[in-house]
Amino acid sequence: MWTSKLLLLLGALICSPYLAHTWTPCTDLLPLDLLSRVLPAQTGVLLPHGRGVRMVQSRGSRGFQLVAAAARSLSFPASHIFTNCETFPGEYSIVVTLKIKQLAERRSEYIFSLVQEEGDRLLLGLRVSEERVNFLVGAGGRRLSFRGIRLADGHWHTLVLAVSGHYATLTIDCGLPLDLVLDQPVPSSFSTRRSRFYVGSRRRGKDRFSGLLRQLVLLPGSDATPRLCPASKPQLAELSVPELLVTTPLLPDQPESAFTYEAEVRVTLGAVPLCSPGVEGQLWFNPLRRDLQMCDGHTWTPLMQRPQRLDYVEDYQDLLTSSETFDVEVFSIPREGLFMAAANRDAHPGSGLFQWMDGRFQLYQNISTQEARAWKHFTLEGQVFLVVANSREAGSELSIIYRWSVAWRRFLWYQSLTTHSALDWEFFTIHNHSFLAVANHRRDSNHNIHSVIYCWNPNSKLFEVNQTIPTSGAYDWEFFRVGPYHFLAVANTFDGHSTSITSTIYVWVESRFIPFQHIPTDGATDWEMFQIGERYFLAVANSQRVLRHGPSLYSINSTIYELNSLTHTFIRFQDLLTHSAVDWEFFSVGDESFLVVANSHDGSSYNLNSVIYRWQGYEGFVPVHSLPTFGCRDWEVFSTNSSSYLVYSSATSRLSKVFRLKTY
Numbered sequence: 001m002w003t004s005k006l007l008l009l010l011g012a013l014i015c016s017p018y019l020a021h022t023w024t025p026c027t028d029l030l031p032l033d034l035l036s037r038v039l040p041a042q043t044g045v046l047l048p049h050g051r052g053v054r055m056v057q058s059r060g061s062r063g064f065q066l067v068a069a070a071a072r073s074l075s076f077p078a079s080h081i082f083t084n085c086e087t088f089p090g091e092y093s094i095v096v097t098l099k100i101k102q103l104a105e106r107r108s109e110y111i112f113s114l115v116q117e118e119g120d121r122l123l124l125g126l127r128v129s130e131e132r133v134n135f136l137v138g139a140g141g142r143r144l145s146f147r148g149i150r151l152a153d154g155h156w157h158t159l160v161l162a163v164s165g166h167y168a169t170l171t172i173d174c175g176l177p178l179d180l181v182l183d184q185p186v187p188s189s190f191s192t193r194r195s196r197f198y199v200g201s202r203r204r205g206k207d208r209f210s211g212l213l214r215q216l217v218l219l220p221g222s223d224a225t226p227r228l229c230p231a232s233k234p235q236l237a238e239l240s241v242p243e244l245l246v247t248t249p250l251l252p253d254q255p256e257s258a259f260t261y262e263a264e265v266r267v268t269l270g271a272v273p274l275c276s277p278g279v280e281g282q283l284w285f286n287p288l289r290r291d292l293q294m295c296d297g298h299t300w301t302p303l304m305q306r307p308q309r310l311d312y313v314e315d316y317q318d319l320l321t322s323s324e325t326f327d328v329e330v331f332s333i334p335r336e337g338l339f340m341a342a343a344n345r346d347a348h349p350g351s352g353l354f355q356w357m358d359g360r361f362q363l364y365q366n367i368s369t370q371e372a373r374a375w376k377h378f379t380l381e382g383q384v385f386l387v388v389a390n391s392r393e394a395g396s397e398l399s400i401i402y403r404w405s406v407a408w409r410r411f412l413w414y415q416s417l418t419t420h421s422a423l424d425w426e427f428f429t430i431h432n433h434s435f436l437a438v439a440n441h442r443r444d445s446n447h448n449i450h451s452v453i454y455c456w457n458p459n460s461k462l463f464e465v466n467q468t469i470p471t472s473g474a475y476d477w478e479f480f481r482v483g484p485y486h487f488l489a490v491a492n493t494f495d496g497h498s499t500s501i502t503s504t505i506y507v508w509v510e511s512r513f514i515p516f517q518h519i520p521t522d523g524a525t526d527w528e529m530f531q532i533g534e535r536y537f538l539a540v541a542n543s544q545r546v547l548r549h550g551p552s553l554y555s556i557n558s559t560i561y562e563l564n565s566l567t568h569t570f571i572r573f574q575d576l577l578t579h580s581a582v583d584w585e586f587f588s589v590g591d592e593s594f595l596v597v598a599n600s601h602d603g604s605s606y607n608l609n610s611v612i613y614r615w616q617g618y619e620g621f622v623p624v625h626s627l628p629t630f631g632c633r634d635w636e637v638f639s640t641n642s643s644s645y646l647v648y649s650s651a652t653s654r655l656s657k658v659f660r661l662k663t664y
Contacts, residue, residue: 026082026083026084026085026086026087026088026089026220029219029220029221029222030219031095031217031218031219031224031239031240032081032217032218032219032220033216033217033240033242034112034197034199034216034217034218035064035199035213035215035216035217035242036240036242036243036244037076037080037081037197038073038074038075038076038197038199039053039064039242039244053065053066053067053074054067055244055245056212058099058156058212059099059154059155059156061156061214061236062214062245063097063098063099063156063211063212063213063214063245064212064213064214064242064245065211065212066199066200066201066208066209066210066213074198074199074200074201075196075197075198075199075203076196076197077195077196077197078114078192078195078196078197079192081218082192086191086192086193087189087190087191087192088114088123088124088189088190088191088192089189089220089221090164090165090186090187090189091163091164091165091220091221091222092162092163092164092218092219092220092221092222093160093161093162093163093218093219093222093223093224093225094126094159094160094161094163094216094217094218094219095158095159095160095161095215095216095217095219095224095228095239095240096111096126096158096159096161096213096215096216096217097156097157097158097159097213097214097215097235097236097237097238097241098111098151098156098157098159098209098211098212098213098214099154099155099156099157099211099212099214100128100151100152100153100154100210100211100212101152101154101211102152102154103128103129103130103152103210104130105130106129106130107129107130107207108127108128108129108134108207109127109128109129109207109208109209109210109211110125110126110127110198110200110201110202110207110208110209111126111127111128111199111200111209111213111216112125112126112197112198112199112200112216113125113126113197113198113201113202113203114192114195114196114197114198115195115196115198115202115203116194116195117194117195117196118194120203122136122202123137123138123190123192123195124136124137125137125202126161127202127207128151128152130150130152131147131148131149131150132145132146132147132148132149133145133146133149133151133159133161133170134146135161135163135168137163137186137187138186138187138190142186144168144180144182144186146170146178146180148431148433149170149172149178149431149432150431150432151172152211153432155235156214156235156236157172157173157235158172158173158174158215158228158234158235158236158237159171159172160223160224160225160228160229162223162224162225163186164186164223165185165186166181166182166184166185166186167179167180167181167182168180168182168186169223169225171225171229172431173234173235173237173484174225174228174229174230174231174234174237174483174484175234175484175485176484176485176508176509176510177225199213199216200213214236214241214245215238215239215240215241215242217239217240219239224239227239230483234483234484272284272286272300272641272642275295275296275297275298275299275300276295276297276298277297277298279295280295280296280297281294281295282294282295283295283303284300286300286641291303300641307590307591308589308590308663308664309589309590309592309663309664310589310590310592310594310614310624310661310662310663311662311663311664312625312662313612313625313627313646313659313660313661313662314659314660314662315657315659316645316657316658316659316660317360317361317657317658318655318657319354319361319647319655319656319657319658320654320655320656321342321344321352321649321654321655321656322344322346322349322350322351322352322366322654323344323345323346323654324344324345324346324631324650324651324652324653324654325342325343325344325345325633325634325649325650325651325654325656326343326344326345326372326373326374326633326634326649326651327342327343327372327373327374327375327633327634327649328340328341328342328343328375328634328636328647328648328649328656329341329343329374329375329376329377329386329636330636330638330647331377333384333404334384336355336409337355337356337357338355338356338638338640339353339354339355339356339364340353340354340355340356340361340636340638340647341353341354341367341375341377341386342354342375342649342656343369343372343373343374343375343388343389343649344369344372345371345372345651346371347368347369347370347371349366349368350366350367350368350369350372351366351367351369351372351375351388352364352365352366352367353365353366353367353411356640359640359642361647361658365410365411367386367388367402367411369388369390369400370390370391370392371390371391371392372388372389372390372391373389373390373391373422373423373424374388374389374422374423374424374425375387375388375389375425376389376424376425376426376427376436378427378434378436380434380456381458383403383404384403384404385401385402385403385404385414386401386402386404386411387399387400387401387402387425387427387436388400388402388425389419389422389423389424389425389438389439390419390422391421391422391423391441392421397418397419397420397421397422398416398417398418398419399416399417399419399422399425399438400413400414400415400416400417401414401415401416401417401463402414415462415463417438417454417463419438419440419452420440420441420442420443420449421440421441421442421443422438422439422440422441423439423441423474423475423476424438424439424474424475424476424477425437425438425439425477426439426477426478426479426488428479428486428488430486430508433455433456434455434456435453435454435455435456435466436453436454436456436463437451437452437453437454437477437479437488438451438452438454438477439451439471439474439475439476439477439490439491440452440471440474441473441474441475441493442473445496446496447472447473447493447494447495447496448470448471448472448495448496449470449471450468450469450470450471451468451469451471451474451477451490452465452467452468452469453465453466453467453468453469453488453513454466467512467513469490469506469513471490471492472492472493472494472495472496472501473492473493473494473495474490474491474492474493475491475492475493475524475525475526476490476491476524476525476526476527477489477490477491477527478491478526478527478528478529478538480529480538482536482563485507485508486507486508487505487506487507487508487516488505488506488508488513489503489504489505489506489527489529489538490503490504490506490527491503491521491524491525491526491527491540491541492504492521492524493523493524493525493543494523494546498546498548499522499523499543499544499545499546500520500521500522500545500546501520501521502518502519502520502521503518503519503521503524503527503540504516504517504518504519505517505518505519505538505570517569517570519540519561519570521540521542522542522543522544522545522556523542523543523544523545523546524540524541524542524543525541525542525543525581525582525583526540526541526581526582526583526584527539527540527541527584528541528583528584528585528586528595530586530593530595532593532615535562535563536562536563537560537561537562537563537573538560538561538562538563538570539558539559539560539561539584539586539595540558540559540561540584541558541578541581541582541583541584541597541598542556542557542558542559542578542581543580543581543582543600544556544580551603552603553603554579554580554601554602554603555577555578555579555580555602555603556577556578557575557576557577557578558575558576558578558581558584558597559572559573559574559575559576560572560573560574560575560576560595560620560621561573573620574620574621576597576613576621578597578599579599579600579601579602579608580599580600580601580602580603581597581598581599581600582598582600582632582633582634582651583597583598583632583633583634583635584596584597584598584635585598585635585636585637585646587637587644587646589644589661589663590663592614592615593614593615594612594613594614594615594624595612595613595615595621596610596611596612596613596627596635596637596646597610597611597613597635598610598629598632598633598634598635598648599611599629599632600631600632600633600651601631606630606631606652607628607630608629608630608632609626609627609628609629610626610627610629610632610635610648611623611625611626611627612624612625612626612627627646627648627659629648629650629657630650630652630653630655631650631651631652631653632648632649632650632651633648633649633650633651634648634649635647635648636648643660643661644660644661644663645658645659645660645661646658646659646661647659
């Protein structure tokens with residue numbers, strides 16, 4: 001797999017310690033499944049005095065939940081695995097697969113511990129808190145802390161902790177390793193005589209592990225990471241999982257495995273009814289999509305559905321905005337509905353926020369902006385935000401973050417950030433940290449300036465500067481993930497002399513982005529990343545080629561790149577002739593994949609056709625629909641309960657349009 005090769009590519013940048021000490025083994029150098037040793041023969045059989053474990057299925061995988069009073073029962077003597085001697089290995093790995101829904105603030109929970117039975121001294125322990133993974137070793141309780149790690153997100157995670165001498169390495173979900181170089185080495189060995197392993201606790205009920213455990217393995221003598229990674233499902237990478245989780249079916253009386261739909265079955269036909277907790281379990285047949293859906297208490301979920309196919313595209317709504325529109329952003333607000341933010345040129349009345357009402361977008365709120373070029377919607381800590389890229393400002397240049405007020409049912413000012421002719425914002429999260437990246441286009445006439453990545457500070461509740469990146473007329477950011485790796489691509493448009501420059505893809509390494517690949521572009525204005533099956537693509541919109549002599553060229557190729565599994569880089573896959581392309585939008589209808597391009601100018605006219613391309617495998621993308629547009633600047637796709645739509649903005653007219661996708 002390409003991910004293993006990428007680790008080698010980044011090897012020069014990442015120092016990952018290896019386990020090099022010698023040790024006379026007390027056990028076979030095989031995975032020691034600590035979790036299986038404390039389980040009863042069947043998950044339905046309780047341990048002594050009514051204490052035990054419960055098998056639970058969550059997100060498609062099974063794990064064990066520890067009963068509150070089982071702290072002392074879920075244990076076994078260390079002598080059961082240290083059969084040849086009583087010395088703990090000097091080098092080892094601990095592999096854990098867990099899922100934690102939430103952790104109380106300032107509280108730690110033990111995944112396992114090794115405790116002396118006489119004196120209750122802790123010899124070894126692994127515990128997690130809200131933002132840390134702590135490893136405690138030695139009779140003195142020495143603590144090794146990996147900070148900034150948030151595991152309580154309701155998802156499965158696999159941790160590999162490798163310990164040897166002066167080094168401790170933590171790898172999460174086969175990602176990049178986090179290394180600790182220690183002033184004093186971890187004890188090379190210590191006696192396990194008269195000690196016990198406790199799973200999910202430190203012998204007592206306090207600090208008991210409250211999540212789900214799927215795997216808990218001790219591997220003496222080596223780093224387990226190469227044995228697990230790369231993996232097709234890194235969050236569930238397996239070294240040794242208890243057989244009960246694989247062979248035993250779920251018990252029907254378990255809360256998360258029991259079917260909750262035991263109400264009288266009713267099937268509704270016609271217009272979409274309200275899905276609420278009161279009609280949970282009811283069925284609705286959607287005649288437009290020809291599918292059967294069930295209410296889960298909040299939304300309608302398809303049960304049986306025939307794959308749709310795109311038939312044609314029809315003109316649906318003329319959308320009149322207050323001035324020329326550079327960008328549209330479509331998003332939902334819980335309990336409020338579907339909205340669209342339009343980035344308008346004029347400062348008065350500013351940019352418009354539209355709400356989808358009665359099958360149409362209707363003006364909902366005007367927001368003061370200064371030649372707005374883009375909007376970005378995101379949700380953070382349960383709050384809904386909108387950030388605008390202002391490209392002109394009287395005095396200092398500021399772009400504004402707005403927050404949705406539940407009381408006022410409006411977006412209100414939240415934070416101002418200094419920007420320079422900002423053209424785009426990108427929001428993303430990495431390891432539970434939230435970021436905003438701004439594309440600073442120019443400062444006065446200088447296009448070679450820094451764009452900025454901001455990081456959310458959960459204490460101050462503000463975005464603060466995290467990293468600056470040199471860019472040349474930056475126009476767009478695109479964040480994406482491939483396996484455990486995080487990438488950020490910038491579209492560089494102009495360096496002050498030419499538009500034929502390189503745009504850069506960055507990769508996240510050791511808490512910052514570093515260059516991964518430089519790609520030649522011509523006035524790049526947009527990156528669009530998408531996945532088809534197991535293949536990853538990156539499309540660039542090239543807007544123009546400025547020549548030193550003669551007229552500029554607007555009808556040039558835009559290019560689709562594919563991530564190559566052999567070279568571990570993005571290589572050219574397909575060229576498509578475009579006319580000052582400024583945006584790509586990827587969408588799917590049923591099993592089919594599409595790309596639509598925003599053609600804005602051919603050198604003489606803004607009245608051009610924008611084109612929808614359909615994926616046809618070996619043939620790549622082929623044109624299937626031409627849509628008349630005028631100064632097209634941005635495309636967005638969105639769906640309602642009744643249909644799917646495309647909306648485009650015009651940078652040369654007040655008239656934007658909504659198209660409906662007709663399917664069969």
